[in-house]
Amino acid sequence: METITFYSYKGGVGRTLALANVGHYLALLGKRVLALDFDLEAPGLHYKLIPEIAERRRIKFGLIDYIDDLLNNRPIQSLSDLVVNIPLLKGAEGQLHLIPAGNAPSPSYWTKLSGFDWQQLLYGGSAEGALLFIELKERIIRDLNPDFLLIDARTGITETGGIATTLLADKIVCLLTPMQENLEGARSVLRALLNSPRPPGMPPAEIYPVLSRLSADAATEKTIVSQTLNFLNEPALELEYTLSFDDLTILHSDSDLLRGERILVGGSSTPEKSQLLQDYLGLFSKISYETIRSSTAPIIERALRNIIDFPDQSQKEIENLAYSFNAPEAFRELVKVYRLRNVSGEQMLSAAYRLWLFRQESDLSLLNSCIASSFREVYRWSSKDRNVNLDFIEDVWMRADNPSTKVAIDLAKSFNNFDEKERALEILRKAFVAHESDDAVFVQLLKQMTMLEKFQEGRSLVDNNLDKVLSSPSLLTAWAKLELKNPDGELPPPLTKADALYVLEEAGEIETFVRLLSRSGRAVEARARAEALLMRAITTGNAEAIFESGKLLSENGRASELSMMLRRRFDELTSRRIENAIFSDEEHVMPSSYDLRDR
Incomplete structure (x- = not known):
């Protein structure tokens, strides 16, 4: 007793x-x-x-x-x-x-x-x-x-x-x-x-x-x-x-x-x-760990023996055992059954999280494979994400031998959604060290540094990988946005050269391209590009493009031209709504693309 x-x-x-x-x-x-x-x-x-x-x-x-x-x-x-x-x-x-x-x-x-x-x-x-x-x-x-x-x-x-x-x-x-x-x-x-x-x-x-x-x-x-x-x-x-x-x-x-x-x-x-x-x-x-283990082991063994012939029944039996008695062995086998049967998403993450709570080092590889297959970006106000524990995801990812870059990016985005931007930065720093050749991680790291105004750290990172950055449209765009957000720094010369500007223009990053022109002293060319973009956006009725090109024109001292161009195409009420959205930098008050095309 x-x-x-x-x-x-x-x-x-x-x-x-x-x-x-x-x-x-x-x-x-x-x-x-x-x-x-x-x-x-x-x-x-x-x-x-x-x-x-x-x-x-x-x-x-x-x-x-x-x-x-x-x-x-x-x-x-x-x-x-x-x-x-x-x-x-x-x-x-x-x-x-x-x-x-x-x-x-x-x-x-x-x-x-x-x-x-x-x-x-x-x-x-x-x-x-x-x-x-x-x-x-x-x-x-x-x-x-x-x-x-x-x-x-x-x-x-x-x-x-x-x-x-x-x-x-x-x-x-x-x-x-x-x-x-x-x-x-x-x-x-x-x-x-x-x-x-x-x-x-x-x-x-x-x-x-x-x-x-x-x-x-x-x-x-x-x-x-x-x-x-x-x-x-x-x-x-x-x-x-x-x-x-x-x-x-x-x-x-x-x-x-x-x-x-x-x-x-x-x-x-x-x-x-x-x-x-x-x-x-x-x-x-x-x-009562030993009591749980000795009592649940026979039931787990029986369910696993029947997994081929009666998969649904066996899975349900292990689920009931795991969640009713909090048995680590049952959660371990449940995660394996889920993996065998291609069960993913919240169901897999819930079982993996409960297994993680037992903090057994031998489960790390299994848990890492679970989050790699099932974890996605978590949104703060989404009810379906309410039970996803980010501490669990972070702990497993940080201790993995070969941490997944996709998990790192989704985890960083999730932390940002919960206003934990420094934690997101640490994740991305580690991911970049482990996978320097992965452009997606590099891009996300530069975006995070831009968000946190880590301008000097971002520039140093680019300097150490300049050839790679200049040859990648996504990296070049991320670097340009970091430099453009820095109000005190001069633009690095490689960023304003014709080759870099050509790469951005060809990649469709026109907004970034025009801002670089303006910051580098080519205001006339920047205004001309912004006007051309706005004309194209007005013609197609693309609300997002109108907003972005209108901002560019306004930033380049052409607010009056913006108003005239809008009034030629839209009625006065619609024009005012667009102007208010652009001048207050609140895209959500823009009319919809459907309404703009209909006019």
């Missing part, structure tokens, strides 16, 4: 609800689970596991009665008389039972509790209390034989909390919030647990810190997690009490729970719809 104690220094962190969800999860895996409410001063586990009021009222006995009988030398009730069976979802092969605190909140319960002298029981002359609870654990093993004992411990620094954490627990799940008083109290308790005496033969308890009730804000979450870890791991005055946690598990806040707490595991919610359920699954995988 493995004993897991759930502890928190302060209340209101979701400790009892987390235990209830873990209990249901383990039972769904086919395990026999016993939940024990050791929060005698504020019992609440029965509220989480037994939502029906009528069923809760049937509770007559609990842990308080067991202790009271022992202390008063009365015959001890059978543990089976204290156990309440918790109904599970149909199809669950395990069992979930509860030993409640007692018939709380009845007057008799509080009378019994107030009669306990915990100080005398645990620290008095005979100190029989410790043996009492060790014996209780042995009786649970002998009489009930659960696979897991889950204990809901008292908050703060209390005698019963100490029993649940030091005497009984194999693992301790400590829930905390980033508030200072909560962190300081929790750290003190966790430091004490490192060197607390344990029953003979029991190794030190494994401790899992859980940061709870965190808002789902990626921008602040990393900072909060980092600050919390640094605080918990600060060197203690006595170094042997120093904590050394590598990471924290996160349980995000869930606004739906404000309307009433409920069990998420095995319910109608899915990890995609509920961040908290996804968090719970992450917690399960940390504290």
Whole structure:
């Protein structure tokens, strides 16, 4: 039997609800689970596991009665008389039972509790209390034989909390919030647990810190997690009490729970719809990894054996297993099945992201192939892109042996869409170092430097690759736009030579071509070109071309000529709309090409 104690220094962190969800999860895996409410001063586990009021009222006995009988030398009730069976979802092969605190909140319960002298029981002359609870654990093993004992411990620094954490627990799940008083109290308790005496033969308890009730804000979450870890791991005055946690598990806040707490595991919610359920699954995988692996392996093997004959059924079976139990092996095989069956897009990325959360280096190659086949530019306001995690894409891409240039460009564009332009620049810099011969990456890097006004860096990059840039219309255009945006710099001579201008004109980059003419002192030629472009655009009714050529003409001091040319072709109202769009540089207020051609 493995004993897991759930502890928190302060209340209101979701400790009892987390235990209830873990209990249901383990039972769904086919395990026999016993939940024990050791929060005698504020019992609440029965509220989480037994939502029906009528069923809760049937509770007559609990842990308080067991202790009271022992202390008063009365015959001890059978543990089976204290156990309440918790109904599970149909199809669950395990069992979930509860030993409640007692018939709380009845007057008799509080009378019994107030009669306990915990100080005398645990620290008095005979100190029989410790043996009492060790014996209780042995009786649970002998009489009930659960696979897991889950204990809901008292908050703060209390005698019963100490029993649940030091005497009984194999693992301790400590829930905390980033508030200072909560962190300081929790750290003190966790430091004490490192060197607390344990029953003979029991190794030190494994401790899992859980940061709870965190808002789902990626921008602040990393900072909060980092600050919390640094605080918990600060060197203690006595170094042997120093904590050394590598990471924290996160349980995000869930606004739906404000309307009433409920069990998420095995319910109608899915990890995609509920961040908290996804968090719970992450917690399960940390504290019960071997249990998950041993329970899911046979089901995965069976599904894979049937993948050729029954592909849809086998895929669905692995999907259910992966998302229901957060099993890394199931997600790994699911990604492989998706790849085999040419499943891509959001479905593939969702499974790959969940596999990435386990941070296993051996999965890197598989994950890299997934993002190479399925990742596309993510738009800020697109609902279909809402579940694409850019941190996941960036991490896999950055660690790849041969990072994809296409992923780099789409990732950089995605970061730009979320106003993270410096992150986009770093991606493109690395992509260029890895693939200097790739024009698409080079072009995108120059565009990014233009956007961030990194003029000197962009010019240095071009100088080191000048022959390549001058022979490529796309690179030449990107370089020209970078130099044209720099208000202080003179145009480099190679950019204004006839050969470079010819390449731009032949490539149809007329706007850039005309601006280069104007900046290089050839204003008359620039105006003539702009007028010719505007005439052609007006004739065809191309709204975009009218806007761009009109801007060029206006920039070259020919606003009056622009107005005259527009009025010759369009009525006064339409002409004014076009002029307003051009002079205010707001293309979105232009009439449509359809309307312009119709006139």
